[in-house]
Structures are given as C-alpha cells and as structure tokens.
Amino acid sequence: ERRILFSVWSPYKTDNPKEIPEDQRITLLKKGDDVYTGKFGNEGSGGQSYLKHMWKAGQTYRFLLKAKPTVNNSTDYTAWFMDPEVKDWQLIASFRRPKTFTYIKRPHSFLENFMPHMGNKSRMAYYTNQWVCNTTGEWFELSKAKFTADATARKDARLDYAGGVCEGKFFMKNGGFFSERVAFDQYFEREDQGDRPEINLKILK
Incomplete structure (x- = not known):
C-alpha cells in the first residue's frame, strides 16, 4: 500500500x-x-x-x-x-x-525513512520544476535550495545521506550504507527550466 x-x-x-x-x-x-x-x-x-x-x-x-x-x-x-x-x-x-x-514563506522538500529496519535500503528522490505563485498571479521558479538534515544526521547516528543537483534536478538520498556523504547547510543551484505550470487555479475544486 x-x-x-x-x-x-x-x-x-x-x-x-x-x-x-x-x-x-x-x-x-x-x-x-x-x-x-x-x-x-x-x-x-x-x-x-x-x-x-x-x-x-x-x-x-x-x-x-x-x-x-x-x-x-x-x-x-x-x-x-x-x-x-x-x-x-x-x-x-x-x-x-x-x-x-x-x-x-519557507517551502521545504524532504526524504523521510520512518522505518529504521529498512535502513539497509537506499531511498532517493528527485525534485524538479518547482514554482511558487504570489497573490497577483505571478509565478517564480525555485532554482536554489539549501541542503539540511534532521537530528539523526546531525548527531551522526547515520552517515549515509546526500543531496545536491543531478542532471538539472535537485535530489536527496539516504540509507543503504553508501559512502558519498554531502555536507549539510550548503546551497545548491540548478538551471532554470522556464517550464511554468499551466494551471487554472480558479477552477480547481
């Protein structure tokens, strides 16, 4: 499920x-x-x-x-x-x-593993083409992000986590005991894609 x-x-x-x-x-x-x-x-x-x-x-x-x-x-x-x-x-x-x-004000994306017994499995997700729309209907692309970590990573309870940019997409990865650790609290930037969402917000349920 x-x-x-x-x-x-x-x-x-x-x-x-x-x-x-x-x-x-x-x-x-x-x-x-x-x-x-x-x-x-x-x-x-x-x-x-x-x-x-x-x-x-x-x-x-x-x-x-x-x-x-x-x-x-x-x-x-x-x-x-x-x-x-x-x-x-x-x-x-x-x-x-x-x-x-x-x-x-402060949108976040995250990758969570809430089942510790699955820690031997690598989990990875891509985050791309992210936008925000203001109150006047203007769209702005999000192409800069800060890579942070939760308390588990900050106290070195786990070392297998990473994030950054891959093939023009933000990504995060954890679990599976890999070695390419990435320092957190640093910023990553990807190129703008210019693929603005075409959504008629007025007709959404």
Whole structure:
C-alpha cells in the first residue's frame, strides 16, 4: 500500500490530539473522493489526510499546495495531487489552522525513512520544476535550495545521506550504507527550466 499524505499541525504543542483546546484544533473544510481524514499524534498533533494510491518509482508526480489567510486569524491550507496517467488535479483536502495568518514563506522538500529496519535500503528522490505563485498571479521558479538534515544526521547516528543537483534536478538520498556523504547547510543551484505550470487555479475544486 502506498499513500499521498497531507497533514497540518495544530499551533498547540502536544503529541496527544485529545489535549488540543477547541480553539486551536485543525478544522477539515473539504476532502477529495476516496480520501481518508482524521487526526494524528506522537510527533506534534493535528489534522491528517491521505489517499491510497499505488505511485510508481521512476514516475514524476505533481503536487500543489495553497495557503490563504482567512477569517478569525486563521489560514486555510489546501493540497492537490496529479497522476500523469489521469492528467487531472485531484483534491486531497483543505484544512483551516487557527492562530495563524500567513502565506507560504519557507517551502521545504524532504526524504523521510520512518522505518529504521529498512535502513539497509537506499531511498532517493528527485525534485524538479518547482514554482511558487504570489497573490497577483505571478509565478517564480525555485532554482536554489539549501541542503539540511534532521537530528539523526546531525548527531551522526547515520552517515549515509546526500543531496545536491543531478542532471538539472535537485535530489536527496539516504540509507543503504553508501559512502558519498554531502555536507549539510550548503546551497545548491540548478538551471532554470522556464517550464511554468499551466494551471487554472480558479477552477480547481
């Protein structure tokens, strides 16, 4: 089983979703067809959604995230997913986060292995043709990125991680006990592709 996951953290700091005060809970606004929604805990808490989808290694998929400040000092976060075989944007979910009034400021991409017993397997992902759109509809390509690491890498619990640019794409890699370690907290740049997304944002669900 494989999933397309979209989660939004509550501003209230707890690992138990039951402890979140009513006025700081994540509210589900909408969800897509066949999408599961609920709560999560144990790494902070908040609202969770996922679509069971058998994505394939080596295939390029598209993701779209919107953040919009809204009423009562809140922000609405909405995520869509596109499978190139379907060629249509599918709504995952839309959540409202209280005590937050912001647009997207610091986007991140990451590669996570949350099953330690799979540490002998190498995981690698490419990140390419990434763009942001401002409030006036202008698109800007993201061609510079900082390679960072989590606490596991920073305390040298694992040494097999890497990131950078390969064939014009950002990449990250971890696991499998390889040796080509890359120093974190450095910047990498790739050439602009100029392939601006052609998305009619107004007609998205």
